[in-house]
Amino acid sequence: LAQQSRSAPAVGGPVSGPLVEFVLGSTLGDVPEKVRHEAKRSILNFFGAALGGNRDGCIERMLSVLGRFSVRPEASIIGRSERLDVLGAAFVNAASGNVFDFDDTHSGTIIHPTAPVAPALFAMAEVRPITGSKLLQAFLVGVEVECRIGKSVSPGHYRRGWHITSTCGIFGSAAAVARILRLDAERTLWALGNASAQSAGLVETLGTMAKSISVGNSARGGILAALLAETGLTGPAEPLAGPRGFCSVLGDAPHFEAITGGLGERWEILANTHKPYPCGVVLNPVIDACFALRSDPLFSLASVKGVRVEGHPLLRERADRPSVRTGREAQVSAQHSVAVVLIHGAAGVAQYDDDAVNDPAVLALRDKVQVVEAPGIAVEAARVTVSLHEDATLARFVENGRGTPERPLTDAEIETKVRDLAGYGCRLLDPARLIDAVWELEKVENAGSVMALARG
């Protein structure tokens, strides 16, 4: 497909053209079972993240404004009873699924791929019924589009300061919605162009609520891009690879082969990972090591004199934060993570809220934790050593944290995560039927009905 396309795409330039052909031409029959299964894992994990995130103060604030600008209560808000119009619901659900950064992470780009795409599709499915198969296929296409665009500008794009989930996610949302609207090739190209006009999001906003605006906009803006394209609102022929197009302006020396190579053969969603803990991935092996230490019979909390965390230089750079005051900051604090696991034996969203951060016991233990660089240790690994009174020490080395590509969460672990998160953010909801519906998504007749199982 890609090779045919590159010689003469029906519309668009040499990069956007083949991508449009893939968006419209890909069929679920050609998608390997493993790929489809990973798509459902990602969607399920996303629902969990939104069930946990929907009560965050940031989401409450967004709802208080967007609720004033919603024309019809036509689309569900995950974990809540409010309903908004499709644009508003897509915005809020994307923000809520990503607010803790507890949704999926594409390991090639660190995009959170599901948040921009799934909320757009499920909101649309509530007003324009489509089957679960069609939604799944559109989801796969959207994820592929955003991750490939992200790869074409990685790693420089994020490093420069672009919040890649938002900047690239809007293309995924636009492509996925174009597909379910059954736009023709020219209008699908325009949908990508209309997305390029709205692509935004800065790393400077991470750690503040403003981050979630760009994530919300990536889902909302993709729907808007496709709806405007449907009316014939034109965009450029090459919104991605044109001299003043997305990849050139937001990337340095973009590699377009990442976008067009092996379309329909190689699936980026297979590089997707799911976090066991709601914090920066560099902390995964640290937390795993702490769980192991805590279950050691020789461990005793009262005897802890000090904790030494050793890891890759990136671990120290990103997560050596002894004094943090908010849950959001704590998500990137090794000191806080060590403390809550050793104290509570847990590292869920409840351990990263503002109350947990200011708990005196946690504060006291945090002060005893030291983070040091150990250049020999890979970024996926970490060693944690606890010094106890009477000069005893316990140490654990973890080579690959849970949730890394080498140690993916099992399906059952994802289900447990969903239940835990629902228990945190939406106590009255039993997610059992939601979990079943997602695993059986290809058989669901009306994909919009899944949202009824995720409402609070």
Place this chain on the structure above:
Amino acid sequence: LAQQSRSAPAVGGPVSGPLVEFVLGSTLGDVPEKVRHEAKRSILNFFGAALGGNRDGCIERMLSVLGRFSVRPEASIIGRSERLDVLGAAFVNAASGNVFDFDDTHSGTIIHPTAPVAPALFAMAEVRPITGSKLLQAFLVGVEVECRIGKSVSPGHYRRGWHITSTCGIFGSAAAVARILRLDAERTLWALGNASAQSAGLVETLGTMAKSISVGNSARGGILAALLAETGLTGPAEPLAGPRGFCSVLGDAPHFEAITGGLGERWEILANTHKPYPCGVVLNPVIDACFALRSDPLFSLASVKGVRVEGHPLLRERADRPSVRTGREAQVSAQHSVAVVLIHGAAGVAQYDDDAVNDPAVLALRDKVQVVEAPGIAVEAARVTVSLHEDATLARFVENGRGTPERPLTDAEIETKVRDLAGYGCRLLDPARLIDAVWELEKVENAGSVMALARG
């Protein structure tokens, strides 16, 4: 003010902090009369541009989608009878005022400063009554914010491919709306942060309808940024100058002094210019020369053998386009501009619509026009030479086109432009009362009432 601020801004970092203080602290009494007058010229010129632009196909398409997502018909659409909610109306009016690029141009940055700011303020004024003075003051503050941010990243920002009107305009809209909402300093800072999360717009979309999406979003997104900040949605301390903030990510080696220097003393709006013709500014002297040639008693259209346009290399680079097919392309075609002026003696929006472009007489004359570089000629100047049968030639050299900073349009010329544009895009509206109301804006008790004079 600026110096005090830089030493210890009440909120924010060393760049965003002083800017916030200016947004909140500036008072109309301290603004020189000349500055206030230029603000009213810009607003009036904007209303004219929107009265002319509101029937464009792009605006029709936007209305057909946004009309489906408007919660209340509370805010007016310039030149039309539809009403949308404030977010939708701000979006459409910004797009419509800029769709022909016939609105104001800030000569230091080529930002079109009024389109992102005025529609946001007038839409808000329709739902939260404020005086004309307050609107004028907020407008001045918004324009100052966007142009200063633009200057801090110019000229690299636009050159790289950023549609600077949209990327910077959203900060102007956010600041202006924060001011009329009477947000405190912290929330005003967050409004800027919330704007930074949405700043978008690519030069690749120019010449297509997708351009207008980013312009519409700059006005809408600024309102949203301020409304979210009002609820307490937090942003970063230094959204502009932070290491992953707007200026660092979308600019190379930004000069922050352009933002903080002489705040309240130097006013960027004094560098604003107004176009006499709805096309690229490089064409202004060419068109002026053609008007002069056409009124020469020796000129005869039937005798024209050829036309030679000489100018700065930029003129050829931007406007040597012998074959164009749409009005939008024609706006940057020297060939088309020469042809319509020599044939019709006019260069208004009617001469740049799709019909005019495909008129056989225009096509025939276009083929006779040659654009050549004359390195000695400045970018503000041009020479046009017409060869007539019987070996006669007529030539005109124009040193400064009308509408350049050296030859600004007079107030009367702006009024004429508004009347012409209303005649094109909104025939049933006599803009006399609108014109009076803008000149008397400081005395208008309810600024929202001005919109009633601009409705179709």
